[in-house]
Amino acid sequence: MSFPILTLITFVPVVGMVAILFLKKGQDNAVRYTALTATAIQLVLAIIMLFAFDFTKAGILDASTFQFVEKARWITIPNVSWIGTIKIDYFVGVDGLSILMVFLSAFVSFIATLSSWNIKKMVKGYFMLFLLLDAAMMGVFVSLDFFLFYVFWEIMLLPMYFLIGIWGGPRKEYAAIKFFIYTLFGSIFILLTMIALYFSATETVNGIQLHTFNLIELTKASAYSATGILSPQNPNNWRMIAYIFLFIGFAIKIPMFPFHTWLPDAHVEAPTPISVILAGVLLKMGTYGILRISYPIFPEITRELAWYIGLFGVINIIYGALVALAQKDFKKLIAYSSISHMGYVLLGMATLSVTGITGAIFQMFNHGTITAMLFLIVGVIYDRAHTRGIYEFGGLANKMPVYTGIVTIAFFAAIGLPGLSGFISESLVFIGGFGSTVTRTLTIVGLLGILLGAAYMLWTLQRIYFGKFNEKWSFMEDLTPREYLMFVPLAIVVIYLGVQPGLAIDFMNTSVKTFVHFLNTAAF
């Protein structure tokens, strides 16, 4: 086995966390730099992975074409007469579906660490929890064993609960518990499906058939025993129910209408860096989960329900945009714009076409970078003015020209202006959607979202940054060097991928082709 880069990239933050634990109280800067080092190492590792990634390997259905794979036995419980051996693997690997997510989560975590610099309260606790969150997110994206995936998925809740609840705004307690209960409610459905899948499928290990949590084995129709509860031969509709269970679990994380109500609360109350993580990475876990688990394990149900997924996507797009239009709180507006943008991902996924799914994954990545920027933008204002009311500002462009420049890039990227990354992914989604007969009508309706998106974004730009300057804010300074360090890398990625999208798309091309072919042909 080669260099364990995935273990390293997942557990580097944990090492940082332990290091912070041993730092003395009061050494706040040492704590910050330790956290920054941990996330920087993670980012470097992620970049090394990008360079080492082999574009020709598909992954998805074939364990041998996954890259950077590590597999070790985690739990083995020997058999007794009435129940066979139980095994759970520590099985991680990356393919075209996850490589961009791994990079995104390392990248956004690094930026969020920078943006955490002005957290003053209980610094040690904050960064320890932050790093734990970082490790858990990375774990979700690299896991190829359902059990491992689930454990990382749940671990992530704990730090998030405290990060919102302790460092959040006025209604932090409400937001924290709402987030926690909502997500936990979703994950019980994932848990049930996981157990049912475990009992339905087997994997042959050293000539012995064992029940399995292996996500790749679970995609094979031959893995299911005829009597299993989720077996394709089973004439009942348990597979449909399991699919819906799983979908609800993931949909809460996306968040998909009507399960979205936790998101605005969590975002408004969370401190800026946590909002960045939440929008930049956490939401992607929902769609990633659907792509990695629901789609390949239940391809026949996916085909059957594709239209509904697209429908919910379009509802997300329109609903999120309409609600965003009505917001008076800048951060809440961005939160609802997230809901709208995640709708594009769902619509792209529903097309079941190469173009559409490429667009969806690319949109996940772009939304991660663009929304991270948007929340940082809100953070900049909030740090200085301690308010986020859209109507309280005006003409900030006069006072903060560089900042306004960054804002313009981010806003235009969010609208989907050509030349910026958002345009490419959204158009891929629409092209894919229009090309598929199933989603054509939905796509036409969804296009309205572009218009609405432009409306609320431009209107906000006008209200806050242009127009008459409110003298109340004359003390506000332009960006500090640290803030430059946060915005510039994000802006570069957004612009560069707008001009040269092939750079990102190449990573997923082979995988998506295999994936789509499987989804459309798999006989289950």
Add this chain to the structure above:
Amino acid sequence: MNNLSNFIGSLSIIKPEIAIAISLVVVLIFDLIFKEKKTIIPYIGIAGLVVTFFLLIAQFGQTHAGFFTSPGAKIGMFALDPFSTFLKLIIVITSIIVIIMSISSDEIKSVTQRSGEYYTLMFGMILGMMFLTSATDFLLIYVSVELMSLSSYVLAGFLKQQKRPAESSLKYVIYGSVSSGIMLFGISLIYGLYGTTNLAAIASAGNIQGFNYITMTVASILVFVGIGYKISAVPFHFWTPDVYEGAPLPITAYLSVASKAAGFAFLVRVIQLGFATGSDSHGFWEMISGVDWRTFIILIAILTMSVGNLVALWQDNLKRLLAYSSIAHAGYLIAALAAFSNESILAILVYFVFYMLMNLGAFYTVMVVRNKIGSEDINDYDGLGRTSPLLGVVFGIFLFSLAGVPPFAGFIGKLYIFVALVDAKLIALAVIGLLNATLSVYYYMRIMKHMYFNKPNEMTPSIEAPVLDKTMLIILAVPTLLFGIFFQTIVHLAQQSVHLLGL
């Protein structure tokens, strides 16, 4: 086989129980000898329990029947099997921890002069529980239940000078005697039907003869009242919150773990030995036809977990909150039993190991705080996580574990329960159970909220726990975390222990 050799032959399989009985007497004698230095008594108790522990380890894996009531019977009054040994180990470990808790509890310290009485009663309870885990005859079951209950009535009201404990103890006695009377009536009906009190004989007779289903069902339900009372299943739970609140904290912790373990042993034994006739290759039991135990168990399980969780939401007293939470946990365990398979027993055994760690840990933390501030009110925990970081973190671990969130041990316990349910295709029950688990998160997190999100008020001091307490809390917290990630040892042990005499 003549009676004397039967008796002497059977003695060798109750060595641990004999050790407990001897410890009981020794504690009593030392109480008389050491008139002034009563503080030594708990250590004698611990020594006796450690000896018992090793005797139990020596018995692990053995299967024997003993104390035969009729010539030629395969199963007598007492069964030594891995299942009972496993639960006895849990009972003994719990007892050791609870004695250590009692050593540092202010409530018990206030009555040091009576500690001989306290520990004697405790050993009486242990003896009752250990016999109950192994009892295969209604006679022995009844005697054990009474021994255990009578001791616990007195222990619950041990702080008799105060009003609350006295009240709760009285409630406990009244509920207890009514329910055991009802159970006795049920047993007498069963005796009337079969002419025997032996569980194995009932199972084989039930298969051969046609019998009156209605009488049988009524009798079963009456017996279940007795069991339900012990494991505080709804609707026989009314005593639980009051007794838990009134009893000294170590005893509350004890009742919530050890006495529940014995109660579950009783329940499993009655159902599995008395009403199952065999099991298939996957470990699913074939039940006596006629009595619909499954519907009954499912109903009780749903009621128990829902009522426990719903009522816990409104509690401000942590003892009461944990009391209702323990009712809810009993509900999950009853649900696991509804699968009627070896996996149910596996789930119950695994769950009890983790439940012991996390529940004792939670009660221990509450006691440490109580020793310092004399209160169990949730509002007095405001900001505790910041003023006393160690207490905050360990309490957090116990609460998250009780809530069943990975990577803590409680999650593995719940996982095994739902594995048993899904494998038995009881999906609806599993969904209800999981919804309940989600609901329970709210009240556990409420404590976390008070500890971490609220600002410390003048009531919350910085609590520097004594070394003994600190050590114990860490001893309980570390496995709660580690077993959540590396659980194979416990599950493997439990799997080997899923062997009851009979099937």
